[in-house]
Structure formats: C-alpha cells, structure tokens
Amino acid sequence: MTTFSREEVAPERWRDWTWQMRHRVRSAADLERFVAPTDDERAAIAALSDRFHFVITPYYAQLMDPLDPDCPIRRQVVPRLAEERDPAGLADPLDEVAHSPVKNVIRVYADRIAFCVNNECALYCRFCLRKRMVGDEEWTMKKRELEVALDWIAGTPAIRDVLLTGGDPLVFSDERLEWLLSRLCEIPHVELVRLGTRLPVTLPFRVTDDLCRMLERFHPLFVNTHFNHPRELTPEAAEACDRLARAGIPVGNQSVLLRGVNDDPGTMKALCEGLLRLRVRPYYCYQAQLLEGTAHFRVPIERGVELFRALRGRTSGFAIPQYVLDTPHGKVPLSYPFLRGREGDSVVVETYEGKLWKELNPRDA
Ligand code: SF4
Numbered sequence: 001m002t003t004f005s006r007e008e009v010a011p012e013r014w015r016d017w018t019w020q021m022r023h024r025v026r027s028a029a030d031l032e033r034f035v036a037p038t039d040d041e042r043a044a045i046a047a048l049s050d051r052f053h054f055v056i057t058p059y060y061a062q063l064m065d066p067l068d069p070d071c072p073i074r075r076q077v078v079p080r081l082a083e084e085r086d087p088a089g090l091a092d093p094l095d096e097v098a099h100s101p102v103k104n105v106i107r108v109y110a111d112r113i114a115f116c117v118n119n120e121c122a123l124y125c126r127f128c129l130r131k132r133m134v135g136d137e138e139w140t141m142k143k144r145e146l147e148v149a150l151d152w153i154a155g156t157p158a159i160r161d162v163l164l165t166g167g168d169p170l171v172f173s174d175e176r177l178e179w180l181l182s183r184l185c186e187i188p189h190v191e192l193v194r195l196g197t198r199l200p201v202t203l204p205f206r207v208t209d210d211l212c213r214m215l216e217r218f219h220p221l222f223v224n225t226h227f228n229h230p231r232e233l234t235p236e237a238a239e240a241c242d243r244l245a246r247a248g249i250p251v252g253n254q255s256v257l258l259r260g261v262n263d264d265p266g267t268m269k270a271l272c273e274g275l276l277r278l279r280v281r282p283y284y285c286y287q288a289q290l291l292e293g294t295a296h297f298r299v300p301i302e303r304g305v306e307l308f309r310a311l312r313g314r315t316s317g318f319a320i321p322q323y324v325l326d327t328p329h330g331k332v333p334l335s336y337p338f339l340r341g342r343e344g345d346s347v348v349v350e351t352y353e354g355k356l357w358k359e360l361n362p363r364d365a
Helices: 017-022 039-048 072-077 143-154 174-185 209-218 235-246 265-277 301-311
Strands: 112-116 161-165 192-196 221-225 251-257 280-287 322-327 330-333 339-343 346-350 356-360
Touching (some): 143 174, 174 192, 174 209, 265 301, 280 301
Parallel strands (some): 112 161, 221 251, 280 322
Antiparallel strands (some): 322 330, 346 356
16 A cells, blocks of 8 residues: 655544554655655665565654655665675574574573564664564464463463563554453563563554553553654654553663764763653663674764763763663673772772762771
8 A cells, every 4th residue: 555645644544553554665666755765775675675674654754854865764764775785794693593482482581581472563673683583474473372472481480571572562453462461461470561662653653542541451561662863752752652651651762872873972862861851761772783784883882882971970860771782691781981990998980071089998897
C-alpha cells in the first residue's frame, strides 16, 4: 500500500497506529513523498533492502529533513552504500545465538533474560543490533514457540526479571501482549517485566489509553525506549511518554552512540535534558557494536568517554546515562577515570573542571 505524507491525510487517520503501519515507506518512490533521495540512497535501497529491510513509518519519515541527506533522523533509517564497506562487522557480535537456551530467549546473566517475542518493528534502524533477525520470517515467534519459551521460564526459578524485546513487543496487538503478560505474571519467580520498545519514538500513536490501561494491570512493569536525537522529542512522543508515566510505568531511555547522529556533547546534552522534561530517565548509552554494515556509525571509545566526561558537572547528574559496551559476557561501563590514584593515606580524584582533590581514604575497621 502506498504511503502518504501528513498533509495528504486526515488527522484522525494519521494518528491511527494501524494506519501508520499499513502505509509505511518501503521503496525509493515512497521515500520521495518525504525527501529528495540522493543517488547513493537510491542505489543503497536497491542493493541493500533485501539484506536488511527498509521500512519507515510515515510519522518518522516526516521528521526527516527533506534536503539534507546528513539529517540525523534520515541517517538512522535510510540505507547508504557505506553499509557495504564494513570488513570488521559481524552478524551477531554479542553471540546471542550461543546464549539461547530456547528459541529467541537470550540469557547472559543468571537472573534475567531478553525474550525476543516479536521479530517485527514499526521501522528498521540501520544500526540495529538484531538486524540478522528483525523483519525476517525465520525468527517469527509462533504461539506454540512462545509457549515453549514460557515453559522454559517457568521451569527456571533463577529468572526474576524478563525483558520483552524483539523486534518490538508493542507491535503486538493489545490482546496478544495481554496474553503474554498474563502468562508471565502467573510464574511466581518472575518479579518484574520490562518492555524494550522504540514505538514511543517511531510510532508514538501506538501508546493509546487502552494499551496503558491494560499495561498498568501488570506492575511492576518498566519501559525502556530508544531516543537517539533531540529532534525525536516531538509533542506526539511527549504525549506517549506522558501516558506511560501516568499509568505508573517508569520509562528509561537506552540510546546508541552514533556518528553523525548524537556523537557530540551538545546534541547528547540536549537529548538527555529533553528526555528528563518528558519524565524519561536517560539510562544507558551503548557503544555501537562491531555489527555488519555499521562502520560509518561507530565512534572510537575514547571519544565516547570524553563526550560523557564533558557532560559531567554541566547538567544534572541523573541526566547523564551510563556509557556502556555490551559484550557476550555482559555490559561493561566505560567511564572516565576520575579516581586518579593514591598519595599516602589519601586518594586523588579529578573534579569535572579538571582540578585534583586529595581526600583522606577511610580504612576498614
Ligand atoms: S526499533 Fe529496535 S529492534 Fe527494531 S530495528 Fe530499531 S533498533 Fe532494531
């Protein structure tokens, strides 16, 4: 079905998330309704969209700058030929397949799992860690396969924390999600459920009052969403986050550090401060993985460390997410070493302004 720009559609249809899903951008011709595609973008759509799906919601497409191919929104979702130049990139850099006791359950830690319940998203981000599986039929979870995973969780008493991810669990209908949450809540050792979803960013109309009324029956429930750039903090996204907050759902943000999108302190600060205005807590910022087709997005880790050091002392402490590297063995915080060393009975620390301070180090009794 062909897509339409905002001006061509009645407001109530535009705000209907199912309409948005049915009218997504899927080709260079569709993209022309929103931007003037470059030759590189056209060639990349033709060459790459079979390897990794090219789909954008009309809502997100209208956030793109029509004339600037380096627009940070456009960079995230429109293919570029640069994706072909990545000799170091891997299909599964976190070795998730090896960490799966049953299909689409990833267990890296003893007490929690990522449960990839759905292989579909509203759009496909070019830097997606799970690009090997999202949008691919092979990874679709049939109800019977969801049951197998639920049985595994029920039979594994160490699991107290379940992250529903994908793909995107909010692409499910309310009924399917309610069924899944009910089944999880029946398992006595599952203490909390988290939803990992980018829909407040890419399709905020999905966060309806009906959905929130259903979700609030399953507390403690947390949502982690994924804003990467301040331009994504639209009134519609604010409305979605507000609905979740009013349903008592704490919302956190997990961004990815992306070259040309958010890899400068000013943009990251604007993003994090804007998130707090929406009552969304910046939680993690991930170092982009060594993932196939993403060399043009990756930033040297030292530069990432300096970026977050530059924020320290210059905005509220809780506006600063933890910069982390995910590895097959768990997340590793990447932080500037403010603890500089020892002098006698004291430790030497560095303040955010670069001054050294000596503090007497308490001894264990
Ligand atoms: S929304 Fe999330 S899971 Fe879906 S393509 Fe983007 S990064 Fe991947």
